[in-house]
Amino acid sequence: MTETPALPALWPAPLADGTVHATVTVPGSKSVTNRALVLAALAAEPGWVRRPLRSRDSQLMADALRAMGVGIEETVSSSSAGDGSGGEAWRVIPAALHGPTTVDVGNAGTVMRFLPPVATLADGDIRFDGDPRSYERPLGQVISALRTLGARIDDDGRGALPMTVLGGGALEGGTVEIDASNSSQFVSALLLSAPRFNQGVEVRHVGGNLPSMPHIRMTVEMLRAAGAQVDTPEAGGEKDVWRVTPGALLGRDMVVEPDLSNAQPFLAAALITGGTVTVPDWPRRTTQPGDALRRIFTEMGGSCELTDAGLVFTGTGKIHGIDVDLSEVGELTPGIAAVAALADSESVLRGVAHLRLHETDRLAALTKEINGLGGDVTETADGLRIRPRRMHGGVFHTYDDHRMATAGAVIGLAVEGVQIENVATTAKTLPDFPKMWTDMLAGDAEGSGAPGASAGAGA
Known part of the structure; x- marks a missing residue:
């Protein structure tokens, strides 16, 4: 098992220079x-x-x-x-x-x-x-x-x-x-x-x-x-x-099944760039909240198909706002908020007041960090209201929260100059995320991930 190189305190989130086409083997749940x-x-x-x-x-x-x-x-x-x-x-x-x-x-x-x-x-x-x-x-x-x-x-x-x-x-x-x-x-x-x-x-x-x-x-x-x-x-x-x-x-x-919630940033990359991402071994029946991504990201402008190869998700490059109750799938909120910040219309994310008690206060953190990049996010009693606005680069803080880090990387696909503070926090559930991310953008993501975190090691 090779030692993972140390990551910089501020990780430059890669900007997508074209459509993403990759197969991403996601670690287990x-x-x-x-x-x-x-x-x-x-x-x-x-x-x-x-x-x-x-x-x-x-x-x-x-x-x-x-x-x-x-x-x-x-x-x-x-x-x-x-x-x-x-x-x-x-x-x-x-x-x-x-x-x-x-x-x-x-x-x-x-x-x-x-x-x-x-x-x-x-x-x-x-x-x-x-x-x-x-x-x-x-x-x-x-x-x-x-x-x-x-x-x-x-x-x-x-x-x-x-x-x-x-x-x-x-x-x-x-x-x-x-x-x-x-x-x-x-x-x-x-x-x-x-x-x-x-x-x-x-x-x-x-x-x-x-x-x-x-x-x-x-x-x-x-x-x-x-x-x-x-x-x-x-x-x-x-x-x-x-x-x-x-x-x-x-x-x-x-x-153990693949972690469908951890597939979120990779599916978001297909949605944002108008590309295609395949996630092998996506179960046809599951209790995982991440399965809701098929419906939510389709409503936001993509399309998906379950095939023998796995879930094949395709984007058009156009992202639509969404009004959605996320009470049953709250862990998906950071990634959905990141995509919504890049959409062509307003989004309202509801039913997630409990996220204030997660790894960090995710509602306050998302509001502060997206707005810090020029976005327009307002906290509501039980969620977020997100209005499209042209964004700019800057530091995206993670608060030691793995889903904040991947949300920042999603925004960085479309906004130049985003730097993720402490991207290493993704190791909480998604080992070697930075390599998986850059491999996906290079089109050679199949089998990516840390040792013990790809097709041969679930969660």
């Missing part, structure tokens, strides 16, 4: 990878996670589970089955969870929220700490819910990191109410570990609208695939109530 690791760690038998994403967030998850006693062996295998099972694979060997140990969550929402319920099952204390921004991200609902279910947690009354879960080797479980209107991860966090709770769990959401429902559906489908019994509102149950029955989880052999 972070959301699927980190859920798969948790479920495999809690299973009654060893399992495989094939083509896992190797990024900062997934490495933090793997390292945290190892610290609690789980065996995770990294291998590279070949397969002639044609099912995508070749390439990098992680063998997950469940074990008795134990402390004392410290878990570094970085700024990964999945790690800081999914693992405290796991830690309640450990014999010993598990301390959770992370980046300074992680101290500001919402966690109080998970902490209070776990206490209701029988957990002991020392957080000095903060309702946030850093904190220590005083693991007792088991958790009683039962019924709990939670306001998950700030993050669907609050619900997923409780559901993922619930089969191991003595009584399972009944989670009742009692707040406002739930954001990012596709991620909860992803959690439920993955639980069921691992043998769990889950009752959901979609299955005729009560609205905003999920029930998981206690029971053993199966060790699975799972191939």
